[in-house]
Amino acid sequence: MNFNEEEFTMNQLLKHLLASSELNGRQEPCPNCGLTLRESLHIGKFGCSKCYSTFQAYLPRIVERVQAGNQKHVGKAPLKSAEKIARRKKIEELELKLQELVELQDFEQAVHVRDEIKALKESEAE
Template sequence: LSFEEFLQTNRVGCSECYEAFEEQLVPIIGRVQNGYKNHVGKVPAEVERAEGVQNEISRLQEKLAQLVKNEEFEEAAVVRDEIKALRAGGEDR
């Protein structure tokens, strides 16, 4: 692949092209990535949701531990069920 071919398609031919055209690509990548020299990309929505669910489960587990410690068993059971529901929802994906 020549650099001229890259300019026509905006696609490199292989991973070695990044090294071969590094001098020319770095300024282009910097402009496209708002000043970043490495590709930053986006987090896929599904991954972002999964991370949010995991964070919520962690938060609820801490709350559950505190409720059990305080012997608030009825509310602890509600929180336990919320955790189970979140985990079950993640298994469907």
């Protein structure tokens, strides 16, 4: 089966998986919504949140195929978004550190951490 990369969709990939014999045998339906694994692969999505636990034994193989051999998705984000996310994460880490320093009554270090948080928040607003 040859796919043009521009025309390749998630639905096509799931239908290809549906045709593969290793995932084709599972016919037990989800006890909540009644969809089988085969039906879920055919429509390109699960019917409910219980499908994830019902078909959990098959999920690693499905994800691995969808992610070209990887079981962990490493997505891409625009550079500006990635910078914002990293800055927010750093602020959260520093706020936890500040709280610990206050509890330890290390006020001198707490002042430095507070100032760093303030500077990060100001750069976020720009």
